[in-house]
Amino acid sequence: MxxxxAENSGFCFGVKKAIDTAFNEVEAKNEHKLYTLGPLIHNPQVVEELKQKGIDVIxxxxxxxxxxxxxxSHGVPEKIYREAEEKGIILTDSTCPFVSRIQKIVKEYYDKGYQIAIIGDPNHPEVIGINGWCNDDGVILQKTENIEKLKEDKPxxxxVQTTMSLVLYEEFxxxxxxxxxxxxxxxxxxxxTRKRQDAARKLSKEVDAMIVxxxxxxxxxxxxxxxxxxxKPNDTFHIETVDEIDFEILKKYETIGIxxxxxTPHKVVNEVLEKIKNLL
Known part of the structure; x- marks a missing residue:
């Protein structure tokens, strides 16, 4: 076997920045209690590790x-900064730079009188945060039929959400x-995101099965x-940790892409790679 x-996979710059910032705050041993506003990243294992180090989620x-x-890393609405200042709460900003750029664009054009269209998931924290930089007046486009909500006569x-599929974005x-x-x-x-998606697409064409x-x-x-x-509609497997791999199923494949x-931390990826190589 x-x-x-895949050539591009695992932690991105924005996520690594957020994780490094959190651990640096722990190591600084300041007198202030540490929190994250929502899970720092969408990885339960990392969130639990941060909790063990004294960082609670609110x-x-x-x-x-x-x-x-x-x-x-997903960012927050603009009002959060004002609320924190009013309450005397310290904010440590780990917003991904790519997300910060979107927030600035949205604020700039909203202040100019533009209608704001955000292609993405209305329930995703990044999109919620972006919409908060245009007074929550943005039109969220999750499905193509949502385009009907846009006013034709307004600039x-x-x-687009940073993790959106390029193909879907172009369709919109x-x-x-x-x-x-x-x-x-x-x-x-x-x-x-683009590189990761392209690499996954390329590799999935070259192997018998994919593990995500x-x-x-x-x-x-x-x-x-x-x-x-x-x-690979029937041969793609989504797991969070190495413990979820069904090795009996994998034995039937000659080539497996990951x-x-x-x-996803690099150590989790390495655990999966090593266990597959050792057991198969």
Whole structure:
């Protein structure tokens, strides 16, 4: 059996920045209690590790009256910064730079009077955060039929969730162009996401089966699963940890490809690689 790791997989820059920031705050041993506003990343194992080190997860600033709250890589609405200042809460900002760029674009064009269109999942924290930089007035486009909500006679700024599929993004853009003439379009899918998706697509065509490692609630991991299933609909397996691998099933394949979501630590990927190589 041959096991191949996708050329681009695992932790991205934004996630690594957030994780490093959190551990640095722990090591600094400041007097302030540490929190993250929502899970730092969509990986239960990492979140549990942070909890063991004293970093608790809160869902709202109302849950605390003091301390140091770490903003996760997905970013938050603009109002969170004002609320923290009013409450005297310290914020440590770990927003991914790619997400910060989208927030700035949205704020700039909203202040200019543009209609804001956000291609993405309305329930994803990144999209919720982005929408919070245009007073929650953005039109969220999760399905192509949502385009009907856009006003045709209003200048429109279009951005996209960083982990969106490029193919789906291009489909949305073509439809929007037919509806609205005055457009400012920003392809804000991050480069790491594009490379990871392209590598997964390429590898899935070359192997007999694909294993996708990542959190079950991770948007970018789910998209990798979808991409791999396009080539290997019955031979793509999504796992969070090495313990979930069914080795009896894997024995029937000659070549197995492995990819991992942006929130998957390298050590988890290595555990999967080593166990497959040792047992098979």
């Amino acid at each position: 041959k096991v191949i790791l 869902e709202d600033l109302e849950e605390v009256h003091s301390g140091n709250v770490i903003i996760r 429109t700024c279009v951005v 853009i073509e439809l929007i162009k037919h509806k609205i003439s005055d457009l400012q379009i920003f392809n804000t899918i991050c480069l790491a 490692i990542g959190g079950y609630h991770s948007s970018n991991t789910q998209k990798l699963v979808t991409i791999c299933k396009e080539e 990819t991992a979501g942006a929130s």
